[in-house]
Amino acid sequence: MSILQVNNLAKHFGGLVAVKDLTLSIKPGEIRGLIGPNGCGKTTTMNMLAGLYKPTRGDVRYHGKSIVKLPPHIRTAQGIMRTFQIPKLFSEMTVEENMMVPALATSTEKTPEFIEALENKATEKLTFCKLDHVSHLLAKQLSGGQRMLLQIARGLMVEGLELFLMDEPFAGINQVIKETIMDAIMEMNDNQGITFLIVSHEMSSVRRLCQTVCVMHEGSLIAEGSMTEVANDPLVIEAYLGGQNAASDS
Ligand SMILES: Nc1ncnc2c1ncn2[C@@H]1O[C@H](COP(=O)(O)OP(=O)(O)OP(=O)(O)O)[C@@H](O)[C@H]1O
Ligand SMILES: [Mg+2]
Incomplete structure (x- = not known):
């Protein structure tokens, strides 16, 4: 099918x-x-x-x-996840925060364990997308290519x-x-x-x-x-x- x-x-x-x-x-x-x-x-x-x-x-x-x-x-x-032709990111937040926001916004569970697991997942996905070295930069400081990569990395946060x-x-x-x-x-x-x-x-x-x-x-x-x-x-x-x-x- x-x-x-x-x-x-x-x-x-x-x-x-x-x-x-x-x-x-x-x-x-x-x-x-x-x-x-x-x-x-x-x-x-x-x-x-x-x-x-x-x-x-x-x-x-x-x-x-x-x-x-x-x-x-x-x-x-x-x-179902998507990326945008013109990247839509939270420009005043860090790369790592951009990774966390969707999961934090949709989850009711915000225990320290949950947040730690989420941080670990974000680090893993950022590494996969070769963005781990810029994880503390603000999204607005990234190049166009890095912004596209961040959209993809964020997609990978979706369970x-x-x-x-x-x-x-x-x-x-x-x-x-x-x-x-x-x-x-x-x-x-x-x-x-x-x-x-x-x-x-x-x-x-x-x-x-x-x-x-x-x-x-x-x-x-x-x-x-x-x-x-x-x-x-x-x-x-x-x-x-x-x-x-x-x-x-x-
Ligand atoms: N929100 C909108 N309101 C009015 N017209 C729109 C809107 N979005 C797209 N269009 C029009 O619909 C048509 C298709 O646009 P679309 O953006 O889907 O094309 P595209 O194939 O993605 O083009 P590109 O390769 O340039 O990105 C165009 O004529 C465009 O101007
Ligand atoms: Mg288009």
Whole structure:
């Protein structure tokens, strides 16, 4: 059974149709790519999957059950986490505090043992994401790449994480951190079986990570297949500016 099934999903903003009739299905353990030109509806789709936007139409099913009416925090409690294209962090808090806040906010149990266990988990996840050396800096002091890593590390604090939605995790990020993020994704996928849906313009990263890629254009799904298959699809070539085959770069 699919871990995530999207049926005829649509989002209208007034007269603008950002997403129309989107249907796709992701199997447990996949690393699925979602690509397409600027403004084609990728972030809007992610926002509907995470519960931030209410769809105009359609359904989102997680492990076969509709989650379309559930708010973001309940989806997170069920194991769905996301990162934002523009990192959303508590900029005046330290990296370590940023790691702790979601768990502390949602837990009623605040015993010293619980907090110590949480601190240990935060240290472990920060080390995994190669952020342990900056754990006492304020989030606003981090580079863009480190902020993206912190969003990912924070996702790993979620108990029972099963589906990680990532919006442009590689945008504007240097090669070293990009490699760290890719390694983290592959390791989480291999060792914990976490399923990923990754929106990215970084075709080389998508090619390395994703066996299957979905391509959106003007709110619709226009192709699905391996990176090589979609890069040679005439509809995809046409969708990218001037018919230039952006999907085959690097
Ligand atoms: N909150 C909103 N209100 C009105 N229009 C919106 C809103 N969010 C997105 N849109 C519009 O919906 C369309 C799809 O935007 P979206 O951000 O989903 O694209 P995208 O594929 O993520 O683009 P990019 O690659 O540039 O990040 C765009 O025309 C955008 O202007
Ligand atoms: Mg976007």
